[in-house]
Amino acid sequence: xxxxxxxxxxxxxxxxxxxxIVYPLAVTALGQxxxxxxxNGSIVTIDGKAVGSTLIxxxxxxxxxxxxxxxxxxxxxxxxxxxxxxxxxxxxxxxxAAVEARIAALRAADPGNTQPVPIDLVTASASGLDxxxxxxxxxFQASRVARLREMPPAQxxxxxxxxxxxxxxxxxxxxxxxxxxxxxxxxxxxxVPSR
Numbered sequence: 001x002x003x004x005x006x007x008x009x010x011x012x013x014x015x016x017x018x019x020x021i022v023y024p025l026a027v028t029a030l031g032q033x034x035x036x037x038x039x040n041g042s043i044v045t046i047d048g049k050a051v052g053s054t055l056i057x058x059x060x061x062x063x064x065x066x067x068x069x070x071x072x073x074x075x076x077x078x079x080x081x082x083x084x085x086x087x088x089x090x091x092x093x094x095x096x097a098a099v100e101a102r103i104a105a106l107r108a109a110d111p112g113n114t115q116p117v118p119i120d121l122v123t124a125s126a127s128g129l130d131x132x133x134x135x136x137x138x139x140f141q142a143s144r145v146a147r148l149r150e151m152p153p154a155q156x157x158x159x160x161x162x163x164x165x166x167x168x169x170x171x172x173x174x175x176x177x178x179x180x181x182x183x184x185x186x187x188x189x190x191x192v193p194s195r
Contacts, residue, residue, distance in 0.1 A: 044180060052180045056080050057131045060183060063109045064148040066133070066141050068179040069120050070102060073128035085126045099123060110144035132176040135164055149190040159185055 031039035042054040052058050057068045059077045071077035072086035088095035102122040107113070118137040120130075138160045146153045163182050167173040 044184065046184070051184070054131055054178050054180060056129045058180055060179065063144055065183045065186065066138060066145060066179050067121065069130040069133055069137075070098075070122065070124045071128040071130075072124040078129055080129060083127045083129050085124055085128055106140075110141070110147075113140070113143055115140055131180060132165070132178050135160065135175045135177060138177045138182065145186070149186065151190055155189070156186075159189065 028039075038055075043050050044052050044054060057071060057078045059071070060067055071079075073079040073082050073084060086095065086098075088098075099122045103117050106117055106121060118134055118140050120134050121137045121140065139157070142153060142156045142160065146156045149156075160177060160182065163177050163185060165173075165176050165178070167175065
């Protein structure tokens with residue numbers, strides 16, 4: 001029994017040190033060395049003050065800002081502690097009512113806009129934390145934002161294209177734009193309305 005217990009205990013301690021101490025420290029060190037920004041949460045700072053993360057959406061409610069994808073997290077929108085969707089199926093009347101209300105809010109904020117409403121502006125994702133919207137969603141909102149910011153629409157379209165992220169290797173993912181980065185660039189370019 002002693003002959004079996006001693007090697008088993010030694011192996012247990014060795015593997016405990018390797019997997020519980022050495023491996024986590026090595027992964028942390030490599031993350032800090034190679035991907036420091038991402039490993040630290042991709043925090044965006046202005047004048048040394050954290051204003052958000054490029055990895056988690058934020059709720060912009062002022063019509064002078066671009067609005068992100070709706071969030072179904074609770075008890076408040078974009079709550080990273082309880083990431084998740086609404087779990088409402090496509091035939092659920094509550095989902096249909098929520099989508100109709102979001103379309104009505106978008107139309108009320110920009111009555112002259114007759115373009116079709118992009119789907120990502122009226123439906124929440126599975127995580128409820130999406131920091132990005134499609135280029136179609138950004139361009140849909142451009143007329144409202146340009147009017148309220150008193151800037152030429154062409155300048156706003158250039159800003160959207162400047163911050164556009166293209167599919168990785170040209171095939172993985174969809175063209176999109178980070179709402180926080182776009183809104184911060186918008187603040188740099190124009191007068192800042194209340195959020």
